[in-house]
Amino acid sequence: MRVLVIGSGGREHALAWKIAQSPHLTKLFIAPGNGGTGAVAENLPVDITDHAAIIALCQTHQIDFVVVGPDAQVVAGLGDDIRAAGFTCFCPSKAAGQLEGSKGFTKALCDEMGIPTAAYGRFTTEAAALAHVYAHGAPIVVKADGLAAGKGVTVAMSVEAAEEAIIDCFSGSFGEAGAEVVIEEFMEGEEVSLFVLCDGKDTLLLTTAQDHKRAFDGDTGPNTGGMGAYSPAAIMSDALLAEVMDSVIAPTVKGLAARGTPYQGVLYAGLMLTADGPKLVEYNARFGDPETQVLVMRLKSDLLDLLHATATGTLAGKTTEWSDDVALTVIMATKGYPGPYAKGSEIRGTEGLDSPEIHVFHAGTQRDGTRLLAAGGRVLNVTALGPTVQEAQSRAYASVDKIDWPDGFCRRDIGWRAIARSAS
Numbered sequence: 001m002r003v004l005v006i007g008s009g010g011r012e013h014a015l016a017w018k019i020a021q022s023p024h025l026t027k028l029f030i031a032p033g034n035g036g037t038g039a040v041a042e043n044l045p046v047d048i049t050d051h052a053a054i055i056a057l058c059q060t061h062q063i064d065f066v067v068v069g070p071d072a073q074v075v076a077g078l079g080d081d082i083r084a085a086g087f088t089c090f091c092p093s094k095a096a097g098q099l100e101g102s103k104g105f106t107k108a109l110c111d112e113m114g115i116p117t118a119a120y121g122r123f124t125t126e127a128a129a130l131a132h133v134y135a136h137g138a139p140i141v142v143k144a145d146g147l148a149a150g151k152g153v154t155v156a157m158s159v160e161a162a163e164e165a166i167i168d169c170f171s172g173s174f175g176e177a178g179a180e181v182v183i184e185e186f187m188e189g190e191e192v193s194l195f196v197l198c199d200g201k202d203t204l205l206l207t208t209a210q211d212h213k214r215a216f217d218g219d220t221g222p223n224t225g226g227m228g229a230y231s232p233a234a235i236m237s238d239a240l241l242a243e244v245m246d247s248v249i250a251p252t253v254k255g256l257a258a259r260g261t262p263y264q265g266v267l268y269a270g271l272m273l274t275a276d277g278p279k280l281v282e283y284n285a286r287f288g289d290p291e292t293q294v295l296v297m298r299l300k301s302d303l304l305d306l307l308h309a310t311a312t313g314t315l316a317g318k319t320t321e322w323s324d325d326v327a328l329t330v331i332m333a334t335k336g337y338p339g340p341y342a343k344g345s346e347i348r349g350t351e352g353l354d355s356p357e358i359h360v361f362h363a364g365t366q367r368d369g370t371r372l373l374a375a376g377g378r379v380l381n382v383t384a385l386g387p388t389v390q391e392a393q394s395r396a397y398a399s400v401d402k403i404d405w406p407d408g409f410c411r412r413d414i415g416w417r418a419i420a421r422s423a424s
Contacts (some may be wrong), residue, residue: 030400187281
């Protein structure tokens, strides 16, 4: 099978790395890829917002199967256009992708199907949104309705912080994504990510993970696209998993199918484990980043086979096998992220770090001859396996410390909740 992966981040490097291990693979391409993906696939420089250019690549390289990684391409309907051109594609339809493209859409589906989630309001004017905050007080959560690169959510612990977030949205800080705002009640609890494959009718539970969204240690600083993750999330018992599949995933799949927009792809449910039970925080309509990096390290099954079955409606009867080890990834980011940052700093010391227990996935990197340069905010994903979270964490940070990159930073406490729980 000749396969094309779409994207340039750590998620896409991780997907390509795992797909490259499949016995079904004949040739692997990635468009556009990054400074690390060339080790497992042929990079194809292309503007992935240009759907016609993507389809031309598929034709030129006789692609059998396309895997779309980034959220923006899901929401823009790239999967629909690729399928319309006659190619098999792992990517939800644009209609079903509204689960991620519009938080208001997902909230309305929750109302319709009785899916447990936070109480909320939807607002199209700054005045109405501010009035809602003044009436309800803080803490409260302010979300830009559309895609905002993981940065459109503010957990406001004061009314002043909520005001600032609302003004940011309506002043255009997030472009069209902030033209509508969803304001939710603050939910107390621990957040967990759950991943499920769905082929439009059948579902297959993958695994769980915990992301670390805040930029700095102790869950402080601004929200980011994710500064690290580990899998599995031990707090998710079998009973909780069964409850979520029944109360969240099943009605979502049923509701979308009933609307005539069946979901085919990966459902990434962000969950809050509250005193009242698990509740949906939000859906993503693609694999998580950095959760994919820990998922592929633990997955023993053939990822290409699973993705192809999802895209072709043949998921029934498929199973997965997972390592008992914990996987943990540490994101090395450019200083300044998620705010303004400089590009072009040189990174040394990544060579020779990979082993059966360690892999360095690239995100925002590019090659300049033999030099590796930082080309983004989140730049490297140092990922490790270990029998415990503590061991996986120790291995990951030991590798981080071998990388020479003065312009980079990372959190030093990825996995802290699980480690604290195991020590208690």
